[in-house]
Amino acid sequence: MERIQLQQEELKRRLDEEQINLRELARRLWTQQESEKARLSRELHDGVGQLLTGLTRRLQGIASNQPEFTELYDIAEMALADVRQLSRMMSPTILDDLGLKPALKWLCRNLFEAEGIQYACDINLKGDIPKVQAILVFRIAQEALVNALKHSRADTITVNLAQHHQVLRLDVIDNGVGFDVENIERGIGMSSMLDRASAFDAELTFQARPQQGTHITLTVAL
Ligand SMILES: Nc1ncnc2c1ncn2[C@@H]1O[C@H](COP(=O)(O)OP(=O)(O)OP(=O)(O)O)[C@@H](O)[C@H]1O
Ligand SMILES: [Mg+2]
Structure with a gap:
């Protein structure tokens, strides 16, 4: 009887230990996901974001002389706003700052x-x-x-x-x-x-x- 009780206690101890390990692993994974999101957010901002900023500026210049380009300028500006929003929501630097x-x-x-x-x-x-x-x-x-x-x-x-x-x-x-x-x-x-x-x-x-x-x-x- 006493042996069974000891075995049960040992099993419970091991289970508790496993649970702690699993929780630590889960924490690490969530933390890694945050860093990955921050990396992607920076890449979006500095890559596509910068390209769209350049494109928007060029189209703005062209549209001021040729109104038929206004719609293209509007679309490029919307795309830029979308990329900025996505990048900010993915990793809000305001939280760190x-x-x-x-x-x-x-x-x-x-x-x-x-x-x-x-x-x-x-x-x-x-x-x-x-x-x-x-x-x-x-x-x-x-x-x-x-x-x-x-x-x-x-x-x-x-x-x-x-x-x-x-x-x-x-x-x-x-x-x-x-x-x-x-x-x-x-x-x-x-x-x-x-x-x-x-x-x-x-x-x-x-x-x-x-x-x-x-x-x-x-x-x-x-
Ligand atoms: N505040 C809310 N008011 C009404 N329904 C809600 C609300 N929050 C969640 N739900 C319901 O619960 C479901 C599950 O939400 P969940 O966030 O898991 O999935 P989702 O928003 O549909 O997709 P995603 O995985 O992109 O978040 C939703 O589809 C919706 O039906
Ligand atoms: Mg949801």
């Missing part, structure tokens, strides 16, 4: 202002947030906000980030069409949010019901 609060404010402005959606972005932090947690919060907020924009048909979206002692809490709330949390077919977005949160020991919950909006909460220790 200015920190989490300005980065989240920028994200909301960038996503919602042109769409005419009412939003509130209320952020109360007590100091600088370590990079690991800042990236986690930013990426979860980004996917939640893009989802709200793409799927919810909400007219009001709220982002709250607050720090209580050593715990950060992010709430993203929309008043849109909601969904059935248990039966929804998850895309890459939602699965990534859950995997990322679990890799960094954070808790992520979705509260949503059809026609009753969506409320996403992330809590993470600092």
